[in-house]
Amino acid sequence: MALGEGAAGSILPQSLQTRLKRIAVILTAALVAIFVTIPVYIMVAIAVQSPADVFRGGTVHLIVDTLTFRNFRVLLEDTNTVQYFINSLIVTAGATTMSTALAVAAGYGLTRFEFTGKTLAARAVLFAYMFSPIVLAIPLYVIFYSLGLLDSYFALTMALTAISAPFTIWLMWQYFQTVPISLEESAWIRGASRTRTLWDVVLPVARPGYISAAIFSFAVAWNDFTMARVVMSSDEMYTITVGASLFLDRVTIGWGETMAVSLLISIPPFLIAVFLQNYLLQGFNVGGLE
Amino acid sequence: MSTVQSVKSSFGKLDERRLLLLATFVPFAAFFTLVWVIPIGYALGMSLFQNPTADAVFVGLSNYVEILTGEEFLLFLWNSVLYAVSTTVLSLLVGLSLALVVNQKIRGGNVLRTMMIFPYLLPTLVVIFIWKFILDPNIGVLNQWLVEWGVIAEPIAFFSTIQWAMAAVAVTSVWKFGSFAFFILLARLQAIDPNLYERARVEGASTWQAFRDITIPHLRGAILIILLVRGIWMFNKFDIIYLSTRGGPLNATTTLPIRVYELAFNGPNFGGATALAGIMFFLLAGVAVVYFKVFEPEKEVAH
Amino acid sequence: MGDSGEGSQDTTQSDGSDDSDTSDDSSGGDTSDTITYLSDRGDSKEIIDQIIAEFEDEYDYTVEVTYTSKGTSTDEQLEKMRAAGNPPDIIFDTSSDAYRYQRDGDAAPVSDAVQGTGLPDPVNVDGESYFAPTMVEPLMGWYRNDLYDENPTTWETWQSEAQRVTEEEDIDGYVVQTGQTNNADTSITQYHWQNDVQIYSGPSDDIQVTIDDDDNRAAAVETYEWIQSMAESAPNGAGWEWGDGISALQQENAAAAMSVGGLPILTIQANRPDLVEKLTPTAFPVPDGKGQDKWWAYMEGHVVWNSGSATEGAKQFVDFFSKSDKFMDFVLSAPLFQFPPTREGLDSDAVQNNETIQQHPEVMDLVRDNWDSFTSILATGDDGAPNIVAADAYGQQVMGQSAEQMIVGGLSPDETVDWVADELRSLQD
Structure with missing residues (x-):
């Protein structure tokens, strides 16, 4: 497909196209800002007010005039929130690291090495996602029970890795295909080993790719409910999603505590979003080397 | 998996290469077998039994026949397709347009990017709580505002009204999953050599043409894979629907996964539940085989 | 092991x-x-x-x-x-x-x-x-004592009073929960009990569905008719669980709702302390002249x-x-x-x-006065014998679904009785 070919777009003059683009950009940005901010703001506003303030007079008040940490205090004093939270952090960190590392290595292997059945194997892996996970809880429990792996961080980390890895591997496989082999070739010619090359040349280039793989595996692990419910069976080992679902249906727990725990659950995602998005936008900075 | 010598790999040392492959694929294969292959095989096995968790009786394919001939199967299938297609396409469109916007290096782009990734990282449980506070007829602020502004006289129970329930669930889903397409496509946009655009401009290509001839081909593989996996996941999506409507009102939002759950734990008819999961699996697999044949999503644009 | x-x-x-x-x-x-x-x-x-x-x-x-x-x-x-x-x-x-x-x-x-x-x-x-x-855990209703002059008690009064409240005040008079939820299922079952509908009969090993037989059909249809008329003075309660009915009371979108025990007052105490004194517990509405002899607990x-x-x-x-x-x-x-x-x-x-x-003596009075009529859904065979069909029907919330079939799906009360009888019979084996 050659550039500059006649197309529908070329009916409009370039200056108008540029202006349209600018308007579209601003409009979309504004819409997103509203669409994302309002729901998140609602959560925060309810978490930091006492329920009696939120609901006074029969309407939901979202303007925070009296700040209180009452809801958080209830969580800390009456529930195991801290322990649940730590458990979640442990397995999420483990699963994110493992899944991303696997994806980088496997994605690179799939791109750079030829072996028979490569495409077929990679496609077959995706078929796992087609089975409704609802009915897998029982088989999984049976397997982990038989292996004596119930109630362990290791088992949950492993299971969460297995859930995200098929997709992260695909992501990296595709991503590496956009990285020109010539970069590596020139390193090899200079005498660098394959591992060295992978480390020094390939990884930096692949950064946006593996950052998005990491974001995905983080989301899978942090969001997980089913797996934690299968693998963990004691209160000290529950992750925050399972733990919260346990205390949130108590008679004494209301919307204030619900939103407070939601806010706590949102902190790691927020930090991840702030930190990783910078790396995500490091951009294609090796173009000149080609 | 046997490896054959390739032209490209002649630069590296063989043992190093093998080591890398082993280090990668062996642990993955082990996890994968343990967490996916065996449980799926086990579940498919259960689908051939009546009461498989207690006093199992082998019944062959009769669970499948019973499910497929059930009068509401087609309705549930239709709901699943409607939900999966609408949420997949919408989240792709949302994600794509935002990725394009953020890629423009506009002022406040950083903040926008953070905001956009955020919803995808929130657990569904939290997403549902938040959306309940928007759409609920009693505590939902959207209803409160609409009534205040005089748009509606009475609050609308979005999750309880036949015409609204599916749309309400879909909007909630797109809110969460739009960012999935966003951050993957953004990473891919970052990988496009800016020189390509520069060269195109020099050659006199318009914005639209550059988009069509450079951006879209570079995103093709990512878009295809997003459509595929997002489609599969949305077809199998259970939690977001169950937590917001439980499949109601009547069967307006009862998709196949909701049905699987009802069969498994309300019935309980675990044989039927696994059979339905099997049917969904074969349906999706059939679609996927065609999809792979036609689009070859793993093929990336060559450099 | x-x-x-x-x-x-x-x-x-x-x-x-x-x-x-x-x-x-x-x-x-x-x-x-x-x-x-x-x-x-x-x-x-x-x-x-x-x-x-x-x-x-x-x-x-x-x-x-x-x-x-x-x-x-x-x-x-x-x-x-x-x-x-x-x-x-x-x-x-x-x-x-x-x-x-x-x-x-x-x-x-x-x-x-x-x-x-x-x-x-x-x-x-x-x-x-x-x-x-x-x-x-007995069921119990709560109503606004500032909007209802006194406890309407009977079906007939509830009907006219709920209508009056809906028309005169900026609030719905009642809540009708429908669908696959425990709140809907328990309340619909209780409405039938209030009208002396014998949904089942027989000993434990031979439970028969009798809701549509000669003795009960008319009463069951009447129950659904009453539910239908109450729904006109109520918000759309499809798929409402306990918490939703309570939210309706709390946000002053409804002036009465049937729930379980003091759950509404415990929630509202935390969220709307000002509303607590305006709420009074009540038994389920009962048709004029009928007694309160079966109370879901x-x-x-x-x-x-x-x-x-x-x-x-x-x-x-x-x-x-x-x-x-x-x-x-x-x-x-x-x-x-x-x-x-x-x-x-x-x-x-x-x-x-x-x-x-101690803060809510009216609740204790209701519990004490009705202690002998407390019945679990299980004890609904002849002479309170265990009734597994009823237990299974509760497990799938068939009664709650029946009301949804009528109010959302548009079945007539008569058709609803046919629908529910069919569903219950399919649970019999």
Whole structure:
């Protein structure tokens, strides 16, 4: 497909196209800002007010005039929130690291090495996602029970890795295909080993790719409910999603505590979003080397 | 998996290469077998039994026949397709347009990017709580505002009204999953050599043409894979629907996964539940085989 | 250890001698000194831990609790554990579930903990008790005493008053919950009971669906007609669970709602303290001239699984639990919502002196005055015999669905009765 070919777009003059683009950009940005901010703001506003303030007079008040940490205090004093939270952090960190590392290595292997059945194997892996996970809880429990792996961080980390890895591997496989082999070739010619090359040349280039793989595996692990419910069976080992679902249906727990725990659950995602998005936008900075 | 010598790999040392492959694929294969292959095989096995968790009786394919001939199967299938297609396409469109916007290096782009990734990282449980506070007829602020502004006289129970329930669930889903397409496509946009655009401009290509001839081909593989996996996941999506409507009102939002759950734990008819999961699996697999044949999503644009 | 289960089922059932001494009934395994205990009472975790600590001091067992959230998650956990051959030893569940486990040959008798203790004995099969009750949770309605001049009480008055409130005030008069939720299912069932509809009849082993026969059809249609007319003075309550009805009261979108016990007042106390004094508890509306003779009350307690690995220890724990001096603390960990399982318990000092209960004497009056009509859904066979069809119908919320078929789906009251009768019959086998 050659550039500059006649197309529908070329009916409009370039200056108008540029202006349209600018308007579209601003409009979309504004819409997103509203669409994302309002729901998140609602959560925060309810978490930091006492329920009696939120609901006074029969309407939901979202303007925070009296700040209180009452809801958080209830969580800390009456529930195991801290322990649940730590458990979640442990397995999420483990699963994110493992899944991303696997994806980088496997994605690179799939791109750079030829072996028979490569495409077929990679496609077959995706078929796992087609089975409704609802009915897998029982088989999984049976397997982990038989292996004596119930109630362990290791088992949950492993299971969460297995859930995200098929997709992260695909992501990296595709991503590496956009990285020109010539970069590596020139390193090899200079005498660098394959591992060295992978480390020094390939990884930096692949950064946006593996950052998005990491974001995905983080989301899978942090969001997980089913797996934690299968693998963990004691209160000290529950992750925050399972733990919260346990205390949130108590008679004494209301919307204030619900939103407070939601806010706590949102902190790691927020930090991840702030930190990783910078790396995500490091951009294609090796173009000149080609 | 046997490896054959390739032209490209002649630069590296063989043992190093093998080591890398082993280090990668062996642990993955082990996890994968343990967490996916065996449980799926086990579940498919259960689908051939009546009461498989207690006093199992082998019944062959009769669970499948019973499910497929059930009068509401087609309705549930239709709901699943409607939900999966609408949420997949919408989240792709949302994600794509935002990725394009953020890629423009506009002022406040950083903040926008953070905001956009955020919803995808929130657990569904939290997403549902938040959306309940928007759409609920009693505590939902959207209803409160609409009534205040005089748009509606009475609050609308979005999750309880036949015409609204599916749309309400879909909007909630797109809110969460739009960012999935966003951050993957953004990473891919970052990988496009800016020189390509520069060269195109020099050659006199318009914005639209550059988009069509450079951006879209570079995103093709990512878009295809997003459509595929997002489609599969949305077809199998259970939690977001169950937590917001439980499949109601009547069967307006009862998709196949909701049905699987009802069969498994309300019935309980675990044989039927696994059979339905099997049917969904074969349906999706059939679609996927065609999809792979036609689009070859793993093929990336060559450099 | 787990595989001792299947072989021992027959032993348990044929062992049902009238002798209530079950110590020699070694139906389950006793290979482990760890008792696994499945409970959805996170509310009472602290007290459960205390009771366990006391038990562990006295006996050579340790108790491991797996908490589940309310709803179906206990079933899910149980299914998983069963499939792995690792069933729990004790399950905290409703009497209906206990009966189902017994029917399937999975429950071990706990007669020692029940018989002769004054506790009700709702799951008694061939002289053996399979369920040790710990609490009852009766349904109850709440209405706005500033909008309704007095308790409308009868169907007819509720109908006209709810209509008046809806028209005159900026609020709906009533709530009609429909769909696959416990709130909808319990209230629709209770409406039928209020109109003396015999949904079922027959002894435990021969339960017949009678809701559409000559004697009951007219009354059942009448019930649905009344529900339909109330729905006109109510917001769209499709898919509403307890919390939704309570939100409607709290946000002043409805002036009355049927719920369970003091749950609404506990929630509203936290969110709208100003509204508390405007709410009064009430029995369900009843047709003019009919009595309040059947009042839905959940009964929850302990079941011992017969194929676990510490069955004997589990029985001892259940007995210990029921007799523990912390027992009343356990029940009162959610006051106004959970009540003791016996009349003596209800009249005990612990209940009388409970601060929350003292604040709402009207609730206690309703509970005390109607104690004798409290009925669990299980006890709806002839003379209160266990009714497994009703228990299963509750499990799938058939009654709640029937109202949704009518109000959302547009069936006439007559067609709704046909629909519900069909659904119930399909559960019969």
